[in-house]
Amino acid sequence: MQDFAEGEYAQEGRAIAMGNRSDEISKIVTRAIIHKQLLPGCKLSEQTLADIFNVSRAVVRQALIRLSEDGLVTMERNRGAFVSRPTYREAVEIYDALTILEQGVAAQLAGRLGAQGWAELRHHLELQHKAVEEKNDQLSDQLGSAFHEVFVRLSRNTVVQQMHAQLIRRTALLRSLVNSRFDYCGLLHDHGMLIDLLEQGKIVEAQKLIAVHHHNVVKGYLMNDEPQPEIDTREALSRYVSQER
Amino acid sequence: MQDFAEGEYAQEGRAIAMGNRSDEISKIVTRAIIHKQLLPGCKLSEQTLADIFNVSRAVVRQALIRLSEDGLVTMERNRGAFVSRPTYREAVEIYDALTILEQGVAAQLAGRLGAQGWAELRHHLELQHKAVEEKNDQLSDQLGSAFHEVFVRLSRNTVVQQMHAQLIRRTALLRSLVNSRFDYCGLLHDHGMLIDLLEQGKIVEAQKLIAVHHHNVVKGYLMNDEPQPEIDTREALSRYVSQER
């Protein structure tokens, strides 16, 4: 499953003719951040990235701007770009925002979603179930986020979808800062319960569940501000650029 | 020895230590778009903007990327950047997203906001009231949006705040496409009612009101897809760059 071949990408379902190097690079770096290859605080030197991706500094700069607009990267004048290091407060805000969005989506979906929609959600639930059973934390994590994304996608509102996706990316970044482990089983149970409640049209209960669900997640966060992981950018990105050039 | 070497600018009243030329330019263009100086569909030629702002094409490019990430500008490969021309569907999605965010904020604020908060909202309401009485549509419009922004700011969640601000910018863009006029009086009444409901802790009623409020706004939209306004970019931006140099 080579994610990115040449020229076109699968993004949120539809194929896009790219050709935009900076956009491409920002997406690759995003993936590296989400996959915890690039950790918070990591310096993203323009020249280094330019060398890695075989592009000019200008293109890297554009990619970094994209990333900073997305909140994944922080740019400091004359000092450079770094993978963002969110504070605990920011974490709470991000999850509050997620709660608000998903509660809104829940209200729209409740009782109003077709059989196909519920089926899709339940299908995802099953995938998650398997991952949790196999104790595959990496995959459980990924599918956990994916569930939320599918859920929001069913609202058929691309604006909400994009805001939500951005928040999910930032939660992935947050998990880089956390060492505590999740009760994947409990989270999974919540997902199943959510589907049930929504299908029965119990909006208020569903919204309450969403709030508690996110509260539980953020509660499990113990930010460790200290550790400065000394990581080589080139190495961290190696697996992502290997398919390039 | 460039003319703009000072490093700080008067923007929206307050002085800002900028240093980031592209960020600065994107903000100026944003204002021009919001103020309907730059209309949807308007071509934003890199060279033209570079000449206007006295910067290199690279900087303009960075600004355009910022704007496109914000949804205010659409970039087409090898064709250039244009002020976005939202569809009606997009308008609905944007207002749905706004509804979701503000309903969430309402739930957080209801009954829980200090006296100072309610006072601030009522103060804004008064300003609006005057503007509507004076039949100052431009100002009514502006204060109308501002009310929503203040409302969200009181949630003390910068993440939600930023998402909301972005949506508000996009609604400003939407209004460029609309010729129908609003019932400012009715909208004003809604704002007042909202404060009352929230202060009394009537969350559900408040949320319902928010939904209806936005529904009324979007209902007043009659997109006119046709007209291609032939506007000179330089002229449209003239008043904004006058402070430069």
Add this chain to the structure above:
DNA sequence: ATGTTAAAATTGATATGCAATCTTTGGTTT
């Protein structure tokens, strides 16, 4: 060790060049 200064590296921005692609123009054909 501590503080200071000089050198090196990095960023922010500019200028220029070039290939790819889009747009326009002018002629040609129907």
Add this chain to the structure above:
DNA sequence: AAACCAAAGATTGCATATCAATTTTAACAT
């Protein structure tokens, strides 16, 4: 005259080179 087509012109996307400002590092003296 309208439709078509191909060459010229303009614009974008990207690379390279350069420069001033600033930060970081290294070397040095206290």
